[in-house]
Amino acid sequence: MSLTSAVLRRLLLFAASLVGASALIFVAVNALPGDVAQVMLGTGASPEAVAALRERYGLDRPAIVRYAAWIGGLATGDLGTSYLTGESVVSQVAPRLGVTLWLVSFAIVVALVVAIPQGMVAAMFRRRWQGAVASAASQLGLAVPAFYAGILLVVVFAVKLRWLPANGYRPLIGDDGWHVREWAERLVLPVASLAVVQASVLTRYVRSAFVEVLSEDWFRTARSVGWTRWRALWRHGVRNAAISVVTVLGLQLATMLVGAIVVEQVFSLPGLGTLLLTAVGNRDLQLVQGVVLLLVGAVLVINLLVDLSYLAIDPRLRDGGGRGGGSR
Amino acid sequence: MKRAPLYLGAVLVGLVVLAALGSLVWTPYDPAAIVGPKLAAPSFAHPVGTDHLGRDVISRLLVGARATVAVGVVAVALAAGGGVPLGLIAGMSDGRYAQGRRGAWLSEALMRAVDVLYAFPALLLAILLAAAVGASTATAMVAIGVATIPAFARIARAATLTVMTQDFVLAARASGTSVGATAVRHVLPNIAPVLGVQASVSFGIAILAEAGLSYLGLATPPPTPTWGRMLREGQNVLFGAPEQALWPGLAIAVAVLGLNLLGDGLRDLLDPRLREVS
Amino acid sequence: MTPSAEPLLVVRDLRVAFGRARNEVLHGLSFTVGARERVGVIGESGSGKSVTALAVMGLLAENATVAGSVRLHGRELVGLGDRELSALRGDQLSMVFQEPMTALDPTMTVGRQVAEVLRLHQDTPHGTARERVVAMLGEVGLADPERVADAYPHALSGGQRQRCVLAMALINRPDLVICDEPTTALDVTVQARVLRLLDAELDAAEAACLFISHDLAVVSQVCSRILVMLDGEIVEDGSVGDVFTRPRHSYTQGLVATARLDQVPPGTRLPTVEDFYARDAGGRRGAP
Numbered sequence: 077m078s079l080t081s082a083v084l085r086r087l088l089l090f091a092a093s094l095v096g097a098s099a100l101i102f103v104a105v106n107a108l109p110g111d112v113a114q115v116m117l118g119t120g121a122s123p124e125a126v127a128a129l130r131e132r133y134g135l136d137r138p139a140i141v142r143y144a145a146w147i148g149g150l151a152t153g154d155l156g157t158s159y160l161t162g163e164s165v166v167s168q169v170a171p172r173l174g175v176t177l178w179l180v181s182f183a184i185v186v187a188l189v190v191a192i193p194q195g196m197v198a199a200m201f202r203r204r205w206q207g208a209v210a211s212a213a214s215q216l217g218l219a220v221p222a223f224y225a226g227i228l229l230v231v232v233f234a235v236k237l238r239w240l241p242a243n244g245y246r247p248l249i250g251d252d253g254w255h256v257r258e259w260a261e262r263l264v265l266p267v268a269s270l271a272v273v274q275a276s277v278l279t280r281y282v283r284s285a286f287v288e289v290l291s292e293d294w295f296r297t298a299r300s301v302g303w304t305r306w307r308a309l310w311r312h313g314v315r316n317a318a319i320s321v322v323t324v325l326g327l328q329l330a331t332m333l334v335g336a337i338v339v340e341q342v343f344s345l346p347g348l349g350t351l352l353l354t355a356v357g358n359r360d361l362q363l364v365q366g367v368v369l370l371l372v373g374a375v376l377v378i379n380l381l382v383d384l385s386y387l388a389i390d391p392r393l394r395d396g397g398g399r400g401g402g403s404r
Numbered sequence: 405m406k407r408a409p410l411y412l413g414a415v416l417v418g419l420v421v422l423a424a425l426g427s428l429v430w431t432p433y434d435p436a437a438i439v440g441p442k443l444a445a446p447s448f449a450h451p452v453g454t455d456h457l458g459r460d461v462i463s464r465l466l467v468g469a470r471a472t473v474a475v476g477v478v479a480v481a482l483a484a485g486g487g488v489p490l491g492l493i494a495g496m497s498d499g500r501y502a503q504g505r506r507g508a509w510l511s512e513a514l515m516r517a518v519d520v521l522y523a524f525p526a527l528l529l530a531i532l533l534a535a536a537v538g539a540s541t542a543t544a545m546v547a548i549g550v551a552t553i554p555a556f557a558r559i560a561r562a563a564t565l566t567v568m569t570q571d572f573v574l575a576a577r578a579s580g581t582s583v584g585a586t587a588v589r590h591v592l593p594n595i596a597p598v599l600g601v602q603a604s605v606s607f608g609i610a611i612l613a614e615a616g617l618s619y620l621g622l623a624t625p626p627p628t629p630t631w632g633r634m635l636r637e638g639q640n641v642l643f644g645a646p647e648q649a650l651w652p653g654l655a656i657a658v659a660v661l662g663l664n665l666l667g668d669g670l671r672d673l674l675d676p677r678l679r680e681v682s
Numbered sequence: 683m684t685p686s687a688e689p690l691l692v693v694r695d696l697r698v699a700f701g702r703a704r705n706e707v708l709h710g711l712s713f714t715v716g717a718r719e720r721v722g723v724i725g726e727s728g729s730g731k732s733v734t735a736l737a738v739m740g741l742l743a744e745n746a747t748v749a750g751s752v753r754l755h756g757r758e759l760v761g762l763g764d765r766e767l768s769a770l771r772g773d774q775l776s777m778v779f780q781e782p783m784t785a786l787d788p789t790m791t792v793g794r795q796v797a798e799v800l801r802l803h804q805d806t807p808h809g810t811a812r813e814r815v816v817a818m819l820g821e822v823g824l825a826d827p828e829r830v831a832d833a834y835p836h837a838l839s840g841g842q843r844q845r846c847v848l849a850m851a852l853i854n855r856p857d858l859v860i861c862d863e864p865t866t867a868l869d870v871t872v873q874a875r876v877l878r879l880l881d882a883e884l885d886a887a888e889a890a891c892l893f894i895s896h897d898l899a900v901v902s903q904v905c906s907r908i909l910v911m912l913d914g915e916i917v918e919d920g921s922v923g924d925v926f927t928r929p930r931h932s933y934t935q936g937l938v939a940t941a942r943l944d945q946v947p948p949g950t951r952l953p954t955v956e957d958f959y960a961r962d963a964g965g966r967r968g969a970p
Contacts (some may be wrong), residue, residue, distance in 0.1 A: 089516065096520040104532040182705030203744060219661035223619055224653035227639055229645045242642070293784035299741055300779075301799040301850055304764045311798075315789045327522070338616050342639070353620060356535045364535040368528055373521040385678050392510040 082387060090380040096152075097372045105365050129159065146365070155366035160358060162329045165366030168351060175245060175347035179336050182267040184325070187274035192321075194275070195310060199290060202283075210279070213375025217276025222335040226269035226342040233265060240265055243344040266343045270335050274328065281324040285317035292316075319386065326382035331376045410669025416662025420655075424469035433460040435467045435629050443645045452651055455634070456641050461648075464629040465655055471630040472659060475545050475614040475623070476607045482549025483556050483606060488599060490514055490553070491560025492587055498565060510559070518557045526613040528552035530622045543625035548613045552606050559602045563595035570594075597674050604667035608660045615656045631656050688756050689886065690739070690890050691715040691858055696760075697731075698737050698751035704747060709735055709914045711750075715858065715890050722901030723894045724937065725911035731894045735860045735913070738892070739777050739838070740767040754858065773803040776851040780863040782844035786835040792846050793819075794830030799850045818849045821886075824878050842874040852883050859884065860892045877903060881895075898941040902926070910934050933959040 129135070135142070146156055194210050201207035234242035242265075246258040286309065289295055298308040310319035337349030344350070348367060355363040433439045440456040446453045452461040459501035498511035530539070536542075537543065567573060567635025568591070611619050617623040626633065631652040638649030688914065691714060698708040708730050709895065715721045723879035725731045736742045736750055740759060746916055752759045754775060771777075779785050788797060796815045800806055806814070812831075822845040833842055844864065852861055864880065865873040883890050895901050901908060901922075908925045912919035917931040929935045936955030946952055 092516070092525070097523055100520065101532060104529070105536050133767045177572070197681075203788040215661065215664060218664055219657045220653070220657060221615050221619075223616065224656065225633065227635065227642070227649050227653065230639075230642060231649070234888045235646055236644055238541050293779065294787045295779055297779065297847065297850070298739060298787065299768075300739060300771055302768050302770075302802045307768075312787045316787070330523055330525045331527075334490070334525040337527060338620065341620060352531060356531050356622070359535060360534055363638075364531065366534060370589065371528065372523045379523070398934070 077386065083150065083384065086380060086383050088375055093376050094373060095147075097376065098147060098369055099143070101368050101372070102146065103137075103301065103366055105361050106139055106142065111131035112334065132159075140308040150369075155370060156242075156362045158266060158355075158360050159361045160360040160363070165363055165370075168363065169348065169370060170368060172347050173350050174247070175346065176340070176349065178248075178263060178312050179339065180267055180332055182263065183274060183336070186267060186271035187278055188321075188325075190271065191278035191282050194279045196313075197284055198279060198283040199286035200305065200309065202287065211283070214279040214283075216278040217272050218280075220273065220337075222269050222273045223338045223342045226265065226339055227271045229265045229268055231343075241340075245343075245345045250287075251299055262343075262345075266339045266345060269339050269342070273335060274332060277328060277331075278321070278324060281320055282317065285320040286313055289313040289316055306379050322382055322385060326379045333375065348362055406672075407669065409665040410673065413563075413662045413665030413667070413669050415480040416450065417509040417666055418662075419539060420469055420483035420649050420659045421473060422664065423466045424473040427463075427466040427470055430465050431463040433458060433463045435463040435625050438573060443641065443648065453647065455648060461634075461651060464634060465651060467629070468629045468631045468634060468652065469629065469659075470613055471618070471624050472614060472656075475541065475637055476550065476610040478545040479548035479552060479610045479614075480603050480606050482545065484599065484603065485552040486550070487518070487556025487558075488560045490518060491562075492564055492591065492595075493566025494557070495561040495568065496583065496587060496591065498561075515557065516559065518554045518661045519553045521551065524551055526610075527616060527620075527622075534622050539617075539625065541624040544614055544617050547617070548610050551613070552610065555606055556599070556602060557680070559598060560595060564591055567591050567594045597670075601667050601670045601674065604663050610665035610666065611656065611659050611663065688753065689714040689716040690719075690755065692751070692752040692753045693734075693738070693894075694753075696734070696752060697736060697748070698742065699747045699749075700734055700743070701745050707914050708737070711914075711916055713909055713916060715892055717857065718890055719907065720884065720891045720893060720905040722905035722908045722909060723892060724896065724898055724901055726896060726914075729911040730914040731911050732862055735777065735862050735892065735894055738860060739771060740764075741777075741800065746956060759878075769803075772799050772850075772856070773854045774856055775858040775860065776854075776856045778844075778847055778851050778859065778861045778864045781867050782840050782847055783867070785847050786843055788835055791832055791834055792838070796831070796846065796853060800853050803854050804843055814853070815849075818853050819846070822846070822849045822852075822883065823875070826966050835862060841868055841876065842870060844876060848876075848880065848883065852887050852889070855887045856889055858890045858892065859887075860894070862894045863896070864893075866895070866897075880904065898937055910937065931959075935959070 085144045094199050101135045149156060153166065155169070157164050158168070161168075163205070188231075194214065198210035198214070199200075202209070245262050246255050248255065248259040289309065289312070295308060295312060298312045299305065302350050303311060311313035337352060339345070340347045341353060352364065352367045352371075355367065373374070422657060436459065439460050439497040440454045440458050442454065442456055442458045444450060444458075450460050450462065452465070454463065455461055494511040494514040498508055530544060531552050533539075533543040533547055573586060573590055576590050577583075581589070602605040614630075615632040615635070618630040619636050621633070621636075623632065624630050634652035635649055636654075638645075638652065641648055693714070694712050696708055696711040697706060699706040711734060713721070718740060723731045723734065733742070737746075737748055738759070740762065742748065748760055754770070759770075775838065786792065793812070793815050796812045796818060800811050800814060814837060816827045816831055819830055823843050824830045824842060830838065830842065830846070833919075835846075844867075848864075861880070865876050865909070868876060877900065882889075891904070893901055895907050898908075905922060907921050908918070909916050910925070912931075912933050918925060918929060918934040920928075920930075926938055928939050933955070936953070936958030939953040940955055940960065941954060
């Protein structure tokens with residue numbers, strides 16, 4: 077299996093998953109009992125209004141046709157149009173994309189910065205108290221939902237100490253120039269809430285990846301040529317542990333997006349999460365459909381990239397010979 | 405000392421289950437009734453105080469445990485019921501005496517299909533269901549259950565593959581046992597311990613998910629108290645009475661911590677090197 | 683290297699125990715290795731020979747307790763911190779392990795791994811390091827050393843990887859090289875070649891060697907002195923000639939007898955170690 081076919085295989089898998097996911101979304105939203113138009117307008121709506129809506133958006137067509145129309149629109153970058161407001165999904169998503177992206181990206185970075193050293197300590201000192209402390213800390217982080225962490229942080233930093241605002245958002249670049257400080261201080265607590273939970277999850281995987289490294293033969297070789305334990309762990313261990321860490325990041329992405337949705341709600345941030353939740357409240361099915369597909373699509377794309385990155389990190393996969401092969 | 409996590413976890417989980425079951429029989433006050441001043445501080449009459457409407461918080465916490473436990477149990481049961489057979493089939497068709505390439509293909513295809521679900525965390529599924537039919541306890545259970553199917557499918561498949569390489573399975577097949585009987589009588593009992601560990605871990609995740617859904621209003625609707633919604637109500641009075649938000653969150657943390665410790669303890673009990681459970 | 687009256691490596695009453703229960707695995711070993719001397723360590727699995735090697739290198743697991751004295755060039759190694767020991771490892775003493783297939787970092791080219799050893803202990807600019815690495819790889823008998831230096835370990839065979847490990851162990855011309863069953867995992871034909879290579883390289887580096895093996899025949903090819911280990915103790919210590927012709931301990935007698943099966947007269951029963959040295963049901967030791 078050469079590199080090209082390995083890449084192709086993954087791309088095909090991605091496409092198939094995307095199609096499967098879109099089908100799932102469509103079925104969940106449209107194929108459930110209840111008339112779509114009726115649901116959207118509510119039980120109090122008049123039959124004429126319902127009929128008008130159905131005709132306007134071709135809701136009489138069979139599900140398959142509507143699905144095909146939706147998917148077809150995707151090819152041109154059209155995620156659908158909200159039946160409720162008449163605006164396109166894309167136009168509603170665009171201004172809110174930035175907020176969610178900032179939130180998730182910063183959270184990932186912070187989580188990594190915390191988890192990698194914490195995991196290394198937990199691994200190196202796993203038989204001593206420092207390791208126990210590191211592990212206990214991550215256990216606590218795992219048991220706490222992100223929004224509870226957020227609320228606690230708000231209590232400490234916004235209510236008691238009054239250092240940071242409790243909610244709200246100011247964009248980085250407004251009509252009157254840059255607002256770095258206001259932008260940053262409104263992101264600190266939300267990012268921290270997400271990152272605390274993520275760091276705990278990552279720490280566990282980082283720890284076990286490094287514990288495995290510590291027991292490898294080549295780690296022992298590295299020490300025998302003169303690397304101290306820490307330097308050997310850093311120099312040789314990180315690259316080998318990176319594979320597990322990258323894997324877990326990819327798997328966690330979906331969870332992080334969900335966490336971001338909730339955190340946005342806690343802190344009233346105008347991101348995709350709050351858009352989605354408002355849409356659910358309004359029974360704006362098209363908007364829900366479109367945004368969910370966007371989110372799921374993003375997760376699938378990231379996982380594809382993670383998959384492809386393995387080919388870069390692990391040289392054994394590059395030659396297509398799999399692991400443990402030898403030539404002569 | 406080594407078994408401490410296991411025992412601690414069992415105790416915490418036991419507390420929560422006890423609260424849930426006990427609340428069916430008795431609570432200090434009617435959780436829906438207004439029995440005191442609003443936002444009263446903890447006192448002998450109300451050990452954890454009252455909420456923003458004057459209802460006793462402890463009673464609400466106890467009843468809230470019901471929703472938590474119920475959703476967790478049903479969701480995990482759904483996930484196991486859906487995921488384990490899938491994983492079992494995938495594992496057995498991938499085995500040494502499967503139909504060769506066709507079997508491996510089936511195994512692969514099954515797992516790929518299940519993997520699509522990995523991109524759908526419980527919240528997204530719950531959002532989809534809520535948009536279509538309105539939020540309720542049932543939609544929460546289904547959403548969380550379906551979202552957890554991939555985890556069970558994967559672990560069931562991995563464990564099945566391990567069991568399949570053992571000689572007693574080969575012997576069973578060689579003596580004429582059908583595939584179905586082999587699955588039920590030989591494979592299932594041997595993968596059960598690993599599935600048990602996964603169940604504990606998934607239960608914890610389910611509780612976190614339910615709390616999140618409740619917080620967002622996408623699970624059990626009022627007036628039934630749920631820990632997640634109590635957190636939301638507490639957040640509304642954060643600046644005046646920050647303790648209101650403290651207790652339900654603590655309850656959630658205790659429950660999840662207990663389940664995680666239990667899962668870890670069980671895993672260590674079975675085999676210290678078990679690493680596949682996620 | 684300041685000449686000292688003391689031999690290169692002096693081990694006195696070395697005791698190693700594991701775990702909280704302090705299970706003692708080495709019960710007070712004492713031996714010496716002189717400069718450029720080749721000492722073989724023979725024993726069955728469980729005799730403690732690998733533990734001895736790791737104890738000298740300071741590479742035992744964290745739950746190991748080490749007591750006694752290990753002096754290299756008169757300097758006490760037991761109780762030395764990781765930093766100071768690391769300065770010595772790869773430079774004054776080095777080790778070659780048994781399993782070449784897993785001994786190298788799979789995510790780094792071989793050349794880089796060998797260069798690391800060089801630049802860890804000697805201030806070598808990048809370009810010169812590369813030259814010396816390629817030269818060393820050629821010296822250990824690898825054909826096309828330039829290509830090997832740029833290759834990843836998974837592209838090399840077991841014999842090739844072991845040669846790379848040897849290159850890493852020898853590039854800084856250490857005074858003591860500890861080999862733990864270096865050829866056991868290799869094919870028989872490759873074994874002989876690697877042994878010859880080891881012999882030549884030790885000469886070139888003017889290094890002493892502690893050669894651990896379970897195979898008396900292999901050890902006698904490379905070494906001038908032999909230590910026989912049994913259950914964590916040294917039961918025999920003498921030159922190769924003495925050990926083969928006049929073994930003192932009954933266990934050694936058994937080993938020697940079974941190493942020379944070709945000298946048994948046809949028709950007679952082949953000897954076993956138990957003929958000379960037996961453990962009864964209670965684990966007590968002694969001649970039968």
